[in-house]
Amino acid sequence: MSIWAPPRLLGLAAISLLRNENLAMSALEFLPIELFPPLFMEAFYGSHSKTLKTMVHAWPFVRLPLGGLMELPHLITLQAVLDGFDVLLAQKERPRRCKLRVLDLRNTGQNFWSMWSGDIEHMSSSSLKAPVPEDRSRTEKPLAPLEVFVEMSLKEWAMDEFLTYLMRWAEQRKDSIHLCCKKLKIFGMPVENIMKVLSVVQLDCIQDIEVNQNWHLSSLATFTPLLGQMSNVQRLILSVSEEQEQHVVVQFTSQFLKLHHLRDLCLESPFFLSGHLDQMLRCLVSPLDNLAITYCLLTESDLTHLSQCPSISQLKGLDLSGVTLVDFSPELLQVLLEQVADTLQELDLNQCEIMDSHIEAILAALNHCSQLRSLSLCGNSLSMVAMEKLLHHTSGLPSLSHEFYPAPLENSSQAVLSEERLAQLRAELLEILRDLGHPRTIWLNTIFFVSYGYNDYSHLEIIEYNPA
Secondary structure, eight states: OOOOOOOOHHHHHHHHHHTSHHHHHHTGGGOOGGGHHHHHHHHHHTTOHHHHHHHHTTOOSSEEOGGGTOSSOOHHHHHHHHHHHHHHHHOSSOOTTOOOOEEEOSSOOHHHHHHHHTOSOSOOGGGGOOOOOOOOOTTSOOOOOEEEEOOEEEESSSOOHHHHHHHHHHHTTTTTEEEEOSEEEEEBOOHHHHHHHHTTBOGGGOOEEEEEEEEOHHHHHHHHHHHHHOTTOOEEEEEEOSOOOHHHHHHHHGGGGGOTTOOEEEEESOGGGTTTHHHHHTTOOSOOSEEEEESSOOOHHHHHHHHTOGGGTTOSEEEOTTOOOTTSOHHHHHHHHHHHTTTOOEEEOTTSOOOHHHHHHHHHHHHTOTTOOEEEOTTOOOOHHHHHHHHHHHTTOTTOOEEEEEOOOSSTTOSBOOHHHHHHHHHHHHHHHHHHTSOEEEEEEOBOOOSTTOOOOSSEEEEEEOOO
C-alpha cells in the first residue's frame, strides 16, 4: 500500500505564484532563493515560457541544469531559456542577484532538482542552503563568456531541430558564449557537415570522442587538424578505411603529440598504420589505460614497437582482436604481455588466428598478470591440450572472473559443433575444472568463424564448477 505524500510548501508556493504569471515575474527580485528551483520546475512543466525567460536573468545559482528536467529535447523550452540568456548578454551590468554562468543541457543535474523538490530524503540542512549572491563592484573586470554544455551525437545528414537551433544561436554569439561538448559521437554525418558543427564548439572542452563510421583517408585528413585542437581528450574511438597514404599517416599520428590527457585509444581497421605503427607510438605523450587496435594487418615490426612503447607501461586493457598473428613469431606476443603484466586487467585476442604455439609462448607471461579480470580468445583454433594448459596456468589468477574461450575443434573445417561433440567437450572441461579444485566459470564459444569483423558471443556455452 502506497503512502500519499502531501505537496511541500515550496511547491505549493510556486504553484500559487504561477497562477498570476506577471506577479511571479515581478516578484523574482524579492523571491527567497529556496523558491527559485521549485518555481522554475513548475514553470517548465506548465510551459510558462515568459516566466522561464525572466527567471534565467535572475537565476541565483552558477549553474542551470536544464537537461536534468528534459527527458527529450524540448525546443520551446530551449528557446525561452536562450532568450533569457540574450537579455543577460545585452546588459552591461548583470542583475544584482544573478550568478548564472553555465547552462547545462546534458542529462545531468537530477540531484539538484530532486533536492529542491524534496525527492531526496535525509539531506542535511546545510546542503539545502543556497549560496548568498555576492555584491559585485562596478569596476570589476568583464566576466568570462557564458558556457553552454551539451552532449552531441551527430547522425545522418542533418541534426535535429533542437541541436540545429542551439548551434545557430551559439554561432551568432561566439564572442560571448562558449559552446562546450565533453562527449561527442559521430555516426554517418558527412565530414563537411561535421567540420561546420565543430567550428562552433570549444574543441578543448571535448574529453570523449567516438567516430563510428568508415572514413576514407581523404575525410580523415580533413578531420585530423581538429583532433590536435582537442587537447583535453581522454578517450578516442576511431574507425577508418583500408586505404594507405603516407602523408595522411604523418598528418594523423603527429596530432597525438598534442593529446596530453589521452588515456583510452581505440582504432578499428586502421590499415593505414600497417608497417607505420611506430610513427603513432612515438607521438603518444602520456601513459594509456586502454589500447585497442583491431581488425587490421600489423607487421612483426609493429608488434615489436608496440612492446617497446613507454605509453603501455600502465596498460589496463589491451584489445588486438582481428589482428592476424599466425605468421608471427609466438615470442612477440610473449614479450608484449610481459611488458603489461603488472597492470593488465582485460585482454582480448579474438580472431587472431592464434595457434597452440602462441598459447605455449604466453603461458608464463599470463601467469604473471595478477590483476587480470577478463580474458577472451574466441575465434581462434586451439586443441584440447592447449586449453588444458591454459586453464591450469590461469587458475591461480586471483581476479580472473570472465573467461571466454573457443571450443577446441576436431578439424578446422567445422563451423558449428555437434551436440554430441559439445557434450563431450563439456564433460572434459568440467573434469579439468574439478581437478583444479576451486569454483570457476568459463564461457565456450561454440561457433567458429574467421570472417572479418565477426564478434558474436550469442553462442556461448557456460561451463561452471562449484564444489559441493
